[in-house]
Amino acid sequence: MIIDIETHPLRFARNGAVNPQMSMIKHYTWCEQSPDLLVAEMEYAGVDKAFLISYDAEDIQWGSSRKGFDLEDYSGGRKYSLLGFRRYPERFYWFNTLKNPKRHDVLAQVRRDFAEGASGVKVFAAYIQVNLLDEAFIAVCREIMAQGKVLLLSFQTLRPPDSYTLEEYLEQLDGLLQLLPGLPLVLMQAGCADPLTPRWDQVRRIADKHEKMIMGCGFVGEIWDDETEYPFPNYLGRIRKVADAVGTGRMMWGTDWPWFEDKFKYRQAVDSVRKHAGFWTMDQRMEFLGGTAARLMGVK
Numbered sequence: 001m002i003i004d005i006e007t008h009p010l011r012f013a014r015n016g017a018v019n020p021q022m023s024m025i026k027h028y029t030w031c032e033q034s035p036d037l038l039v040a041e042m043e044y045a046g047v048d049k050a051f052l053i054s055y056d057a058e059d060i061q062w063g064s065s066r067k068g069f070d071l072e073d074y075s076g077g078r079k080y081s082l083l084g085f086r087r088y089p090e091r092f093y094w095f096n097t098l099k100n101p102k103r104h105d106v107l108a109q110v111r112r113d114f115a116e117g118a119s120g121v122k123v124f125a126a127y128i129q130v131n132l133l134d135e136a137f138i139a140v141c142r143e144i145m146a147q148g149k150v151l152l153l154s155f156q157t158l159r160p161p162d163s164y165t166l167e168e169y170l171e172q173l174d175g176l177l178q179l180l181p182g183l184p185l186v187l188m189q190a191g192c193a194d195p196l197t198p199r200w201d202q203v204r205r206i207a208d209k210h211e212k213m214i215m216g217c218g219f220v221g222e223i224w225d226d227e228t229e230y231p232f233p234n235y236l237g238r239i240r241k242v243a244d245a246v247g248t249g250r251m252m253w254g255t256d257w258p259w260f261e262d263k264f265k266y267r268q269a270v271d272s273v274r275k276h277a278g279f280w281t282m283d284q285r286m287e288f289l290g291g292t293a294a295r296l297m298g299v300k
Contacts, residue, residue, distance in 0.1 A: 001290040002046060002286075002289045003252070003290040003294060003297075004042070004049070004255050005254040005293055006053060006218035007050045007052055007254075007255065007256075007257040008052075008054075009034055009038055009076065009080065010028060010076030010080070012030065012032065012075050013028045013075075013076075014074070015073055033258040035052065035081070035083070035084025035087060045267035045270045047266075048091075049290075049293075050092055051094075052094045053081075053096075053122050053152070054077055054094070054095070055077065055122070056097075057075070058071065059097045059124070059128075060127060061127070062126065062127040062129070062157070063157035081094060093297060094119060095118060095150075096113045097122045098122065098124075099128065100129065101136040101140075107140060107143060114143075114149060120152060121149065121151055122152040122154070123152065123154065125153065125169060126157055126163040126164070126169075132169065132172035132175070133172050133176060138179065138180070141180055144184070145184075150297075151183060153185055153187055155169050156188075156222060174209065177213065182212070184296065186213075186252065186296075187203070187207075189217075189219050190217055190242050191206075191215070192222040193221055194223050194238070195221055195238045195241040196238060214292060215242055217242065217252060220235060221238055223238075224260060228262075228263055231272040231276035232264065232268075236277060236279075239273070240277075240279050240280075243280070243288070248280065248287040249291075250292065251292060252292050252293045253273060270289065273289055274289065
């Protein structure tokens with residue numbers, strides 16, 4: 001089984017009509033990237049299931065504004081993703097993004113999401129300016145555990161001093177996992193530090209200490225420097241480095257669809273691992289591409 005752990009259906013993002021700096025080769029600037037299109041891509045690529053992660057303009061405003069975009073530059077979200085989830089329940093696990101605890105009743109939010117079928121919660125820690133050891137966030141994590149759900153945690157777009165540093169967030173994460181050692185947690189983008197640099201050493205130390213934590217490997221290290229050079233040797237080098245540290249049994253493959261469609265076709269994202277990760281056995285490749293995710297989601 002192959003499972004993509006990071007997809008984001010949307011109507012448009014960074015609309016090219018009002019953002020002339022955006023190229024039409026990024027199709028999301030002018031063309032809907034629907035759950036129906038995603039399923040068609042999955043069919044062609046041989047991908048069985050995907051994590052359907054919803055967020056709206058408010059949820060990603062903190063990161064978008066630092067790139068020159070505003071609320072009107074994104075359309076999609078909870079209702080939109082739920083339509084796809086309900087249309088293709090056999091193909092998707094739905095995750096909704098946590099809102100800012102300072103402005104919303106986030107405990108009520110996650111309970112509502114879980115009641116409607118969510119498999120877990122996505123958290124952009126910097127976007128909502130949350131300290132992982134805040135009482136409101138710990139309460140959300142306890143609810144995730146109580147309901148047998150999963151936390152997807154991302155440290156994307158950190159901008160200190162306007163946000164915590166990565167090192168500060170990793171210290172908070174260490175404290176959170178000491179407090180809640182049974183929390184099912186996926187650290188997205190492999191911690192948002194480049195595994196090919198010494199900065200990833202602290203991520204590895206946290207991973208060594210908390211053996212249940214899984215590395216999400218879409219947009220690894222928050223870096224894509226292969227451009228369109230299939231089979232993406234730099235990406236392969238990064239996932240190999242992560243595997244040397246934690247093993248493929250603690251890694252999960254993801255595409256971050258559709259944000260990289262100008263860099264690779266969806267099927268190429270699968271085939272770069274399926275056909276070209278020769279440093280792994282076929283069993284290890286399939287563990288990375290879906291076996292670890294299937295275990296996490298309780299698939300027999």
